[in-house]
Amino acid sequence: MKRKIALVFISLCCVALLSSFVILNLNEVNNQRDRIALSRSNGVTTRSATDIEIEASTDHKTNVSVSVMNFTGTAVVQIVGGRTSAQYYFDVNEMGYEVISIGTMRAGTYNLRITVGTETYEGSFDIVSGGRR
Numbered sequence: 001m002k003r004k005i006a007l008v009f010i011s012l013c014c015v016a017l018l019s020s021f022v023i024l025n026l027n028e029v030n031n032q033r034d035r036i037a038l039s040r041s042n043g044v045t046t047r048s049a050t051d052i053e054i055e056a057s058t059d060h061k062t063n064v065s066v067s068v069m070n071f072t073g074t075a076v077v078q079i080v081g082g083r084t085s086a087q088y089y090f091d092v093n094e095m096g097y098e099v100i101s102i103g104t105m106r107a108g109t110y111n112l113r114i115t116v117g118t119e120t121y122e123g124s125f126d127i128v129s130g131g132r133r
Contacts, residue, residue, distance in 0.1 A: 031059045033065070036112055038123040054114055054121045060128045062103040064112065068096045071116045081110030081127075092116070102127055 036056040053069040068075050077088040077095060090098040095112050102110075107129045114121045 012071070018051055027117040033050050033059050034125075036064070036123040036125045038112075038114070038121045041051075041120040041122055042108055052119060054115055054116065056112060056114065056123060056125075058102070058125045058127075062101065064100045064102055066090075066100065066114060067097050068092045068114075068116055070094065073117055076115040078115075079105075080113070082108045084110075 015067075019104055034057060036058060037055055038056060052071045053067075055067040056064060058064045064079070066075070066077055071092050072094055073092060074106055075090050075092050076096070076099060077090070077098065078104070079086045079088075079100070084102075086105075090096055090097065107127050109124060109126050112123045112125060
């Protein structure tokens with residue numbers, strides 16, 4: 001009887017340990033990307049009268065992700081900072097998503113400008129060492 005109780009206790013401890021490991025790994029993945037706060041160039045938030053929604057996030061080392069919803073056309077993404085600037089284009093058909101590589105850019109603070117139609121959204125983000133110096 002004591003042997004069965006000990007076996008059940010050890011099994012429960014193993015399950016608890018494995019579940020906490022999974023939770024820690026999920027939190028680690030979620031914390032790797034930070035959302036970039038964007039505002040329209042006239043100072044209001046990313047929700048507009050036309051319901052275009054723009055979101056951007058970065059891992060501060062290798063990528064910037066841009067998501068555009070409720071828009072059809074070409075989105076223009078500009079990244080400007082320090083001695084570096086880059087411009088990217090991607091087509092959106094009601095919904096679009098683009099991942100932009102920043103791994104070769106120097107560490108520093110960068111401005112992100114996303115233009116969809118006649119509306120421009122701006123934000124800033126940092127690149128930490130990992131790219132060029």
